[in-house]
Amino acid sequence: MKQKKDVQQGTLALMILKTIDVLGPLHGYGIARRIEQISGDLLSLNQGTLYPVLLRLEQEGAIASDWASSENNRRARFYRLTRAGRKLLETEKRDWEQTSAIIARFFEVKAQDLP
Amino acid sequence: MRAVHRFFTRLRNFTAMRHNDERLREEMESHIAIQAEENICAGMSPEEARRCARLKFGAVEAVRENYHAEEGLPFIENLLIDVRYALRILRKSPAFTAVAVVTLMLGIGANVVVFGVLNAVLLHPLDVRDPQNLYQLRHQQWMSGRLLTNSYPAFEDLRRRNTTFSGMAAIDAYSHASLTWNNAAFSVSGDEVTGNYFDLLGVQPQAGRFFHAADEHGTDSAPYVVLSDALWRSAFHADPGIVGMTVELNKHPFTVVGIATAQFHGTERFVWPGYWIPMLNEEQLDSFDYLHARTSISVTVIGRLKPGVTPQQATENLNAIAAELANEYPQTDEGLSYRLIHPGLIGDEGDVIRGFLWSVTVLALLVLAAACANLASLFAARAADRSRELALRVALGSSPRRLVKQLFTEALLVSLLGGAAGLATAGLLLGVLSRWRPAAESHLAAHVDARVFVAALALTLISALLFGMVPARHAWRSSPMQMMKSGPAEVLHLRRFALRDLLLGAQIAICTLLVTASLVAVRGMERTLHAPLGFQPQGAMLVNIDLSQVEQSDDVALAKKKEMIDAARSIPGVTAAGTVNRTPMTGGLHGTPIFLPGTKDFKLNNSVLAPYVFQISPGYFDAAGTRLLAGRDVSWNDTAKTPYVAIVNETFAQNMWAHAPAIGQHFIVSGNLTEVVGVVENGKYHDMQESPQPVVYLPISQGNQGESIFVVRSPRAPNEMTAALQRAFGGILPNVPIAVESWSETLQDQLLPARAATVALGVMGLLAAMLAVTGIFGMAAYSVSRRTRELGIRVALGARKAQVLSAAVGRPIGLLGVGSGVGLLAGIFLSRLLGHIVYQANPRDPVVLVGAVLTMALLGIAASAIPARRALAIDASTLMREE
Numbered sequence: 001m002k003q004k005k006d007v008q009q010g011t012l013a014l015m016i017l018k019t020i021d022v023l024g025p026l027h028g029y030g031i032a033r034r035i036e037q038i039s040g041d042l043l044s045l046n047q048g049t050l051y052p053v054l055l056r057l058e059q060e061g062a063i064a065s066d067w068a069s070s071e072n073n074r075r076a077r078f079y080r081l082t083r084a085g086r087k088l089l090e091t092e093k094r095d096w097e098q099t100s101a102i103i104a105r106f107f108e109v110k111a112q113d114l115p
Numbered sequence: 116m117r118a119v120h121r122f123f124t125r126l127r128n129f130t131a132m133r134h135n136d137e138r139l140r141e142e143m144e145s146h147i148a149i150q151a152e153e154n155i156c157a158g159m160s161p162e163e164a165r166r167c168a169r170l171k172f173g174a175v176e177a178v179r180e181n182y183h184a185e186e187g188l189p190f191i192e193n194l195l196i197d198v199r200y201a202l203r204i205l206r207k208s209p210a211f212t213a214v215a216v217v218t219l220m221l222g223i224g225a226n227v228v229v230f231g232v233l234n235a236v237l238l239h240p241l242d243v244r245d246p247q248n249l250y251q252l253r254h255q256q257w258m259s260g261r262l263l264t265n266s267y268p269a270f271e272d273l274r275r276r277n278t279t280f281s282g283m284a285a286i287d288a289y290s291h292a293s294l295t296w297n298n299a300a301f302s303v304s305g306d307e308v309t310g311n312y313f314d315l316l317g318v319q320p321q322a323g324r325f326f327h328a329a330d331e332h333g334t335d336s337a338p339y340v341v342l343s344d345a346l347w348r349s350a351f352h353a354d355p356g357i358v359g360m361t362v363e364l365n366k367h368p369f370t371v372v373g374i375a376t377a378q379f380h381g382t383e384r385f386v387w388p389g390y391w392i393p394m395l396n397e398e399q400l401d402s403f404d405y406l407h408a409r410t411s412i413s414v415t416v417i418g419r420l421k422p423g424v425t426p427q428q429a430t431e432n433l434n435a436i437a438a439e440l441a442n443e444y445p446q447t448d449e450g451l452s453y454r455l456i457h458p459g460l461i462g463d464e465g466d467v468i469r470g471f472l473w474s475v476t477v478l479a480l481l482v483l484a485a486a487c488a489n490l491a492s493l494f495a496a497r498a499a500d501r502s503r504e505l506a507l508r509v510a511l512g513s514s515p516r517r518l519v520k521q522l523f524t525e526a527l528l529v530s531l532l533g534g535a536a537g538l539a540t541a542g543l544l545l546g547v548l549s550r551w552r553p554a555a556e557s558h559l560a561a562h563v564d565a566r567v568f569v570a571a572l573a574l575t576l577i578s579a580l581l582f583g584m585v586p587a588r589h590a591w592r593s594s595p596m597q598m599m600k601s602g603p604a605e606v607l608h609l610r611r612f613a614l615r616d617l618l619l620g621a622q623i624a625i626c627t628l629l630v631t632a633s634l635v636a637v638r639g640m641e642r643t644l645h646a647p648l649g650f651q652p653q654g655a656m657l658v659n660i661d662l663s664q665v666e667q668s669d670d671v672a673l674a675k676k677k678e679m680i681d682a683a684r685s686i687p688g689v690t691a692a693g694t695v696n697r698t699p700m701t702g703g704l705h706g707t708p709i710f711l712p713g714t715k716d717f718k719l720n721n722s723v724l725a726p727y728v729f730q731i732s733p734g735y736f737d738a739a740g741t742r743l744l745a746g747r748d749v750s751w752n753d754t755a756k757t758p759y760v761a762i763v764n765e766t767f768a769q770n771m772w773a774h775a776p777a778i779g780q781h782f783i784v785s786g787n788l789t790e791v792v793g794v795v796e797n798g799k800y801h802d803m804q805e806s807p808q809p810v811v812y813l814p815i816s817q818g819n820q821g822e823s824i825f826v827v828r829s830p831r832a833p834n835e836m837t838a839a840l841q842r843a844f845g846g847i848l849p850n851v852p853i854a855v856e857s858w859s860e861t862l863q864d865q866l867l868p869a870r871a872a873t874v875a876l877g878v879m880g881l882l883a884a885m886l887a888v889t890g891i892f893g894m895a896a897y898s899v900s901r902r903t904r905e906l907g908i909r910v911a912l913g914a915r916k917a918q919v920l921s922a923a924v925g926r927p928i929g930l931l932g933v934g935s936g937v938g939l940l941a942g943i944f945l946s947r948l949l950g951h952i953v954y955q956a957n958p959r960d961p962v963v964l965v966g967a968v969l970t971m972a973l974l975g976i977a978a979s980a981i982p983a984r985r986a987l988a989i990d991a992s993t994l995m996r997e998e
Contacts, residue, residue, distance in 0.1 A: 028142055029149045046173030047150075051142060052181040059124040059185070072152070076145045077138075 012053050014096065017089040020063065020081045027076035028054065054079060062088045139182050147172055193517075197524040204525060211497065212529065214889065215490055219533025219578060220540060221882050222486030227541035227563075227571045229479040229875075232548070233472045234570075235384075235561035241459055242378045244317025245419075249382070250426065251458035252416040252433065254451040266409045267394070269440060269448060270416050276436045279429040283418035284312040285394060288386065292364040292400045293852055294350065300852060301350050305390035306381055307397045310337065315419060316382070323358035323373030326393055334406065337393040340369040344377040346389040364392070367399040382417060382458040385559055403821065409447035412705045417458055426455045445718035475875055478632060481625050482882050483578060488622035489890045490582035492615045494526065496897045498586035505590050518590040526583030527576075534575030538563070541571070585614065619894050619927065620934045623971070626887035627938025628945070631967045633873075633880025635942075638963055640873040649764075649798010650699065651740030652858035656836050657698060658683075658825035659854040660844060669819060675847065676815065676823055677751065680732060682843045688831040693735030694815065694823040699800045700862060709811070710783040717786070726767050726809035727800050728784065730818050736762075736795060738826040746778045746793030749814035759817055762793035767809035784811060785818075826858070833857040884974055891978035895927045899982045906989050916987060923986030924979040931975040939967060 012035075019034045020026055026034065031054075032047040057063045062085035070076045081089070147168045154164035172178075205212040240246040252273075254264055265273070267285065274283040287307040294301045313325035326339045340362065342351070351357045361368045369392065380387040394414075398404045405411040420429055433453040441450025460468050498505070505518060542563045549560050660679075676694055683692035697704075706725025714721055733750050736743055744765065753760050761784065768777035768791075780791045797807050815823070825844075829836055837855040844853050899906070906919055914922075 027145070027149075029146045032146075046178075047146065047171055048143070048173035048175065048178035049181070051139060051178060052185045055182060055185045056121070059121045060118075061120050070145075070149065074145055074149060075141075076149070077142055 012049070013057060014089075014092050016050070016053060016057065016079075017062065017081065017085060017092070020079055021086065021089055025068075025078040025080040027070060027078050029076070031079065057085070060088075061085070136179075139179060143172065143175065143178075193520070194524070197521050198528065200521065201525040201528050205528065208497075211493065212532075215493060215529045216533045216536060218486045218489055218886065218889065219530055219575075220536035221885070222483040223534050223537030223571060223574050223578065224540040224544075225482050225537075225879065225882060226476075226479045226574055227538055227567060228544050228548075229472075229476050230570045231541060231545045231561045231563060231567050232559070233476055234564070234566055235559055236460070237469060237472060238566065241382060241384070242318070242380075243382070246457070248419050249316070249458060250418055250420065250429070250455040251382070252418070253454050253456050264412065265414050265416050266412055266447070267406045267414050268409045270414050272440055273416065273433065273436055276439070277429075277432055279421060279424045279432040280418040281421045282311060282315045283416060284309045284315045285414035285416050286312065286381070287394065287397065287405075287414050288381070288383065288388065289413075290392070290397070290400055292390075294390075295363040295366075296350070296360075299350070301346075302852070302854065303346060303350075303389040305343070305346075305388040305392065307394045307400070308391050309394050312391070313341075315417070318379050319376070320373035321376045322355055323371070325373050325375075331393060331395050333395065334404075335396050335399060337395050338367065338369045338399070339372045339393060340364065341373050341375055341391040342371060343375050343380065343387065343389050343391075345387060347374045364390075365400050365402075367396075369396075384459045409444055430454055445716075471872065475879075478629060478876070478879050481629060482879055482886070483574065484581075485622045485625040485629075485883060485886045485890075487578050487581040488618045488625070489886050489893070490529075490578075491585040492618045492622075492890065493893055494522075494582055494586040495589060495615055495618075496893070498522070498589040502589070515591050519587040522586045522590050523579070523583045526586070527579045530575050530579035530582075534571055534578075537575075538568070538571045541567075585618075615894065616926065616930060619890055620930045620937070622890045623887055623931055623934025624938040624941065626883040626890075627935045627967060627971055628941045629876075629883035630880045630887075630970050631939060631942035631963060633876040633883075634963045634966045634970075635960070636873045636876035636880075638960055640870065643803055646803060647796075647798065648699070649741055649796055649800075652862050654828055654830060655738060655740065655858040656827045656829070656833060656840065657856050657858050657861060658827065658840055658844065659856075660823075660825070660848065660851055673816060676732060679825065679844055679847055680734060682847060683825060683827045683840065684734075686827075686829070686836075686839045686843055688836075689827055689829045691734055691737035691828045692825065693738040694732040694825050695735050695739070696730040696815075696821055696823060698824055698826070698858070698861070699798060700802060704801050707784065707811075712781045712783060712788055714783060717783075723782075724767070724770055724809050726763075726811045728811045728813060730815045730821070731762075731812050732815050732823075735812075735826060738828045740828065741798065742796045744794045744796055745776070746791070748793060749812070749816070751816055753814045754816050757817075759787040759789040760792045760814065761789045762795055762812040763791055764795050764810040765797045766807040767811060768794050770809050784813070789813075884970065887971070887974050888978040891927050891931060891975055892982065894930075895924045895979040895982035896985075898926060899923045899986045903989060906986055910989055919986055919989070920983055924983045927979055928975060931971060935968065935971040938971075939964065942967070 015035050015038075016031055019031050019038070023030075023034060028050055029047070032045060032050050036043060036045055054063070054065075058065060058079075061082060063079045064082050065077050065079045067075055068078045147165070150168035150171060151161070151164040154167050155161060159167065169175075241249070243249060252264060265285070270283070270285045274280075277283070285308070290307045291302070291304045294303045310326055310328040310331040313320075314327055318325075320341065321344065323341075325341055326337060330337045330339065342357070347353060347357065355374075357371050358373060359371065361370050363369070375391070381391075392400065394406070397406065403411075405413040420426065430453055437448070437450045437453060440448040508518060509515065545561045545563060549562065680692050680694065683689055704727050707728045708717075708722035708725050710717060710722050731749060733748055735741075736748055743762075746762070749760060749762060761782075763771075763777060771777070771782065772780055777791050777794050781788055782791075783789065795812070798810075799805060800808050800810060825840075827836065827840060831839075840855050841853055902923065906923060909919060909922065
């Protein structure tokens with residue numbers, strides 16, 4: 001059986017932003033569910049931990065929220081990306097790609113590659 | 116930008132005390148409901164579905180806490196909670212809080228006062244432009260308290276010939292005058308300064324103008340006077356119209372050109388001159404021309420260096436000039452080498468004052484350290500009493516960090532309260548000190564300024580850290596397991612008591628040291644008061660009459676003086692009366708060179724001794740209470756027509772002729788071959804600290820008639836004598852101001868440093884004693900209260916009173932012994948430190964040692980008496996019922 005990984009510190013916010021970016025307004029449960037799905041159920045997520053992060057993102061102005069009815073007529077708070085959030089997502093994404101590219105080069109490096 | 120946005124949202128939430136508990140609850144509910152629905156769809160039973168949903172959601176409380184943490188400003192919120200909680204705790208035990216606050220108030224207050232003075236005297240720069248580049252010329256050798264270093268002609272030579280100073284000014288700060296304006300007369304003192312003085316210092320007047328070098332056109336050409344702010348206020352009711360008016364100083368008209376600012380008071384920190392006049396006009400005030408006399412050492416020289424010149428280069432330059440002058444004027448200029456100091460602290464007294472202040476600062480910090488040790492043990496005892504509460508809180512999930520924060524908040528709160536109280540008290544004391552005028556024109560301006568405030572705050576925070584550490588350490592280790600296993604305060608018993616023992620021991624050692632220091636100061640003071648002065652100020656009155664106002668020849672003046680002495684003698688109750696040109700210990704003394712008989716070339720290098728010379732009338736020794744050891748007093752029959760005679764003191768006789776009898780020996784003074792006709796006892800002439808000085812007394816009937824001070828001895832009360840003398844002298848010299856003072860009073864100034872030191876150390880000693888009492892009392896009372904049960908069992912098992920006592924208060928008393936011993940040893944090793952504070956400090960003095968031991972023993976007994984009584988009163992049956 002594959003070991004489930006804990007969510008790395010700081011990456012949860014990025015995952016949330018990207019999820020809302022792709023799927024449009026979502027409620028908390030929806031976001032949690034999607035993150036698990038997208039990760040191919042490889043991530044173990046205490047779904048509750050999502051809410052403090054959502055609150056912070058909202059305070060930072062990256063997302064906004066409103067009460068609305070869900071698909072099966074339940075009242076739920078729906079989160080959507082703001083303009084600032086989209087910009088934030090882009091910078092975060094660039095940063096992340098850069099970091100992972102750098103790390104990747106370190107993994108690929110071999111002794112003979114270096115002069 | 117995001118962070119700012121977020122901070123403001125949080126701040127808004129925080130200030131509005133808004134908690135979105137509702138929002139979170141709703142969200143959680145909807146989340147779990149949706150999850151449960153999905154679980155049901157997946158085939159679970161409703162029960163099972165809800166349970167799984169909740170499990171998946173995670174720990175609700177943890178989420179809520181994180182959510183709150185994101186929401187507001189948790190740091191400040193927690194701080195507020197801590198403060199509120201600490202206030203509640205402190206209010207719950209008002210006695211403890213009061214003791215702690217008062218202890219700190221005393222400790223911090225003492226330090227702030229000392230620092231306030233230190234700040235005013237040492238740290239605060241002089242109120243002139245670029246004080247760092249202002250120097251005062253001193254001679255190389257030690258001349259305690261003597262400000263005057265040069266003759267005016269020598270100053271002129273220095274000013275003209277030097278290549279290193281951009282400017283040089285001379286000051287004679289011993290100027291006195293009677294100021295008359297609108298028929299009112301004031302006796303005032305001030306400075307006579309060269310015209311460039313104000314420009315050299317770079318100061319501006321508050322009204323009118325200062326005089327300048329351009330105002331000087333030869334002797335008596337600049338009858339201008341600048342008033343100090345204080346004199347302007349007291350004598351002229353702060354009337355700005357006085358500028359441009361003419362006032363009289365010693366009957367000579369002077370135009371008031373300007374008024375100095377309230378802050379400006381020249382270059383001496385403790386002296387506040389009343390006026391400044393150009394030195395060129397000095398003869399009108401002093402009735403004595405020193406501008407052309409190389410023998411009259413009457414000016415202090417200050418100067419500013421040219422840019423780029425080091426003090427070292429300037430000193431070499433000055434020394435070269437001094438050597439030249441000694442060559443050119445061998446009879447008057449000694450060619451003493453120079454050094455440069457920063458003006459402000461009465462010349463060389465600077466080192467003494469600095470040493471004194473820093474030493475007192477050290478002692479004040481020791482008081483604070485003792486106070487902190489005291490508080491630390493108090494807080495530790497409380498923490499021990501609260502171990503149950505602390506353990507409970509740890510068990511309920513409070514992190515040790517949180518507990519430590521809480522306890523520190525308490526300590527900080529107490530110390531802020533104490534610090535504020537201390538600062539307020541110190542501010543009041545400094546205010547009193549600033550208003551206090553030990554003499555007419557001397558005082559110190561010490562205020563609570565930003566620096567003092569910061570120092571007080573720093574001391575407060577440091578103390579909080581020091582005594583807060585002990586309970587915090589306790590809390591850090593508090594463990595619910597151990598609390599469960601045993602009753603209160605038994606677990607860490609040995610260790611904790613070791614720490615508290617150490618604290619109390621250190622506190623007692625510091626206190627003993629301080630008590631020793633204050634005893635040393637008191638002894639030193641006593642010794643100073645009883646030091647042989649060579650005269651008896653008690654029962655003697657001094658009469659100052661300005662004879663210069665009466666135009667007359669020397670012969671007439673002499674006759675007048677004789678008449679006045681006779682008049683004083685005829686007052687009922689007067690036992691003796693005489694005159695002297697200057698009473699001892701009034702400053703401004705300089706040696707006069709004397710030569711052996713047969714000397715032809717009166718170069719300074721050929722002189723054998725440079726004694727102080729006084730001019731006296733017959734009867735002065737009787738009036739002053741100076742004992743004549745051999746020979747005779749001077750008499751009215753010693754006149755210019757008879758051989759010159761002199762009376763010398765023991766030191767002079769010893770230095771000149773060793774053991775041979777001095778009577779009948781000769782020496783040359785002021786060019787006259789003089790015979791010694793009498794020898795008097797040694798005394799103090801310039802200050803209390805001086806070593807025995809050679810002195811020559813010459814009869815006024817054989818010299819010039821200068822200033823004379825009448826000394827009149829009588830057992831009658833000073834106020835009666837004042838009236839009688841005013842009447843007697845007023846009849847002879849009508850319309851001349853006559854000032855009568857008792858001699859003891861005029862000497863107060865001289866004893867001021869010793870008095871100040873004694874008061875300072877006395878207060879510290881007292882504070883230390885109080886701290887020692889509260890410390891020992893606290894420890895003894897605490898140990899008795901904690902061990903009541905054990906002591907009860909001992910009593911029940913038949914322990915005798917002595918055993919109960921030793922169990923109850925043995926440890927504090929033992930600590931008292933050890934601590935006192937350490938403190939006494941420290942006192943002996945720190946005698947150098949004490950030496951800075953008190954003249955002739957000797958902690959090895961048996962009286963001091965016995966006194967310190969007795970004091971500490973008494974304090975110990977006093978402090979442990981009540982706890983000991985309580986221990987003895989323990990009754991096994993009462994205890995049993997209580998349990």
